[in-house]
Amino acid sequence: MGDAAKGYLKRHTERLIKDVGYAAACDLTGRSKATLGRYFSEADEHAERFMPVDAVAALEAASSFPHVTAALAELNGGQMSYGSDRRNSLRGEGEAGVNANVIKLSQRFAILMAEYHQSIEDGVISVNEARRLLAETLELQKVLVEMKLRLETESRGQTP
Numbered sequence: 001m002g003d004a005a006k007g008y009l010k011r012h013t014e015r016l017i018k019d020v021g022y023a024a025a026c027d028l029t030g031r032s033k034a035t036l037g038r039y040f041s042e043a044d045e046h047a048e049r050f051m052p053v054d055a056v057a058a059l060e061a062a063s064s065f066p067h068v069t070a071a072l073a074e075l076n077g078g079q080m081s082y083g084s085d086r087r088n089s090l091r092g093e094g095e096a097g098v099n100a101n102v103i104k105l106s107q108r109f110a111i112l113m114a115e116y117h118q119s120i121e122d123g124v125i126s127v128n129e130a131r132r133l134l135a136e137t138l139e140l141q142k143v144l145v146e147m148k149l150r151l152e153t154e155s156r157g158q159t160p
Contacts (some may be wrong), residue, residue, distance in 0.1 A: 005075050007042055012071035013051050014040035019063040028062055029055040098154070101147035108140040 017025045017040065022033050029036070039051040051059075051068070060066040115136050119129035 006047065008075065009050065009068065009071055010040045010042055012067040013056075016056070016059050016063055016067040019065065019067065020059050024062060025059055028058045031055065098147065098150055101143060101150060104143045105140070105147060108136070108143050112136045112140055 017036050020028065022036065025031075025036055026033055036051075038046045038049050039055075041049075056068045060069060112133070115129075115132050119125045119133060125133070
């Protein structure tokens with residue numbers, strides 16, 4: 001695994017811990033705050049240290065999103081659906097159709113482009129600007145996955 005992939009996993013590990021909260025993460029994993037910090041530290045002495053799978057599973061069960069699992073899927077060329085977007089979840093009558101997905105997609109893309117143009121004005125994308133772009137890219141990805149699942153369902157002749 002390359003350095004970029006390691007850093008990517010460490011950043012998602014940090015998001016997972018912060019999502020759950022340090023105190024709860026310590027309770028759920030049985031590890032200290034210092035140990036949890038080492039799992040996402042990008043310092044040379046912790047470069048090869050990653051959170052064990054049982055700790056990831058415990059934290060993701062309590063988190064709002066499976067941050068590390070999603071990162072692993074992306075790094076390995078996969079994708080995952082989560083929450084109400086899951087393929088086997090029940091879809092309510094009020095859920096948006098493809099037209100609404102196209103509108104949401106257009107809106108999210110417009111927001112991403114506005115963020116990009118604002119970020120590139122000085123010719124350099126700062127770390128904070130990159131984070132905002134990443135957050136908006138993730139929102140755009142969620143809309144695309146939702147749209148893809150809806151189109152797959154409709155292409156099979158099933159009612160969503």
